[in-house]
Amino acid sequence: MPELPEVETIRQQICSQLCGRVVCNAQVLRARAVRAHESPAVFIEAILGRTILEVQRRGKVILLPLDNHTTLLARLGMSGQLQISSADIPLLAHTYVILSFDNAAELRYIDPRTFGQMAVVAGHDPYKMAELSHYGVEPLGDEFSAELLARLLAGKKALIQAVLMDQRFVVGIGKIYADESCFLAGIDPRRSAASLNEIEVSRLHEAIRTVLTRAIAARGTSGADGAYRDAAGSLGSFQQQLHVYQRAGKPCRVCGTPIEFRPLQGRRMHFCPHCQR
DNA sequence: AATGGGGCCTGAGAGC
């Protein structure tokens, strides 16, 4: 499932291919993929003939600002992929949106579970868009400090894992990187957010940035159920560095204790019972 | 206001 590192990998790949390109054809093969619009025709009308100015990311969302002060948003949800392809390559199953460009390339949106979607929205500034108005801080940005994380966690009874995954506070973190960040910080993810002391918050802050940075360098995680592929159709490699996520029952890479996988309050979390307190 | 739970959706894998 694409989280910040996967989306950032895709952003970097499609940026060089799409910046300055004109959308000369658009097809919607499944209406649900553009469900924010009244109909696929409305989406196509909004995108056709537009030039893509750049390729940005906010949290787990890819933004393609267009030349008429609108922006094409792509949310990948659970199983979404964006691939750059030449027109003569056969479509993958579950390809639901195809944008063709003036250089014969295509941007294809593929999404078996259709939790994701594409939409054209007003404006260029992601921090002013109604669609993203509830989004919190970018964890790799300068604004994300240990002090800010402490304020976000303060007074919250919810589990740490739940707060980290809540896009209203910190964006871009899902199950993989919430579990991995807690491991690296040595913190039991079953604790409440408010229970962390200053030193633990500082460790967690550092861990989040380290895990996300390493995962981007590894071009994302393609887990066991991971349909995740990058814009060229290649797998990521961060699954080789995972410590806890999807490693239930396997020995901890640090201490050898079997990794636990437990449901708690409707959430399932992976952790090392020895390394995380 | 904060929190919890349900629904969306389909493919993979388990169990019979």
Next chain:
DNA sequence: TGCTCTCAGGCCCCAT
């Protein structure tokens, strides 16, 4: 072999 069931989980909506 082939069916049914369960699980995966981001995000939105609603209830408490």
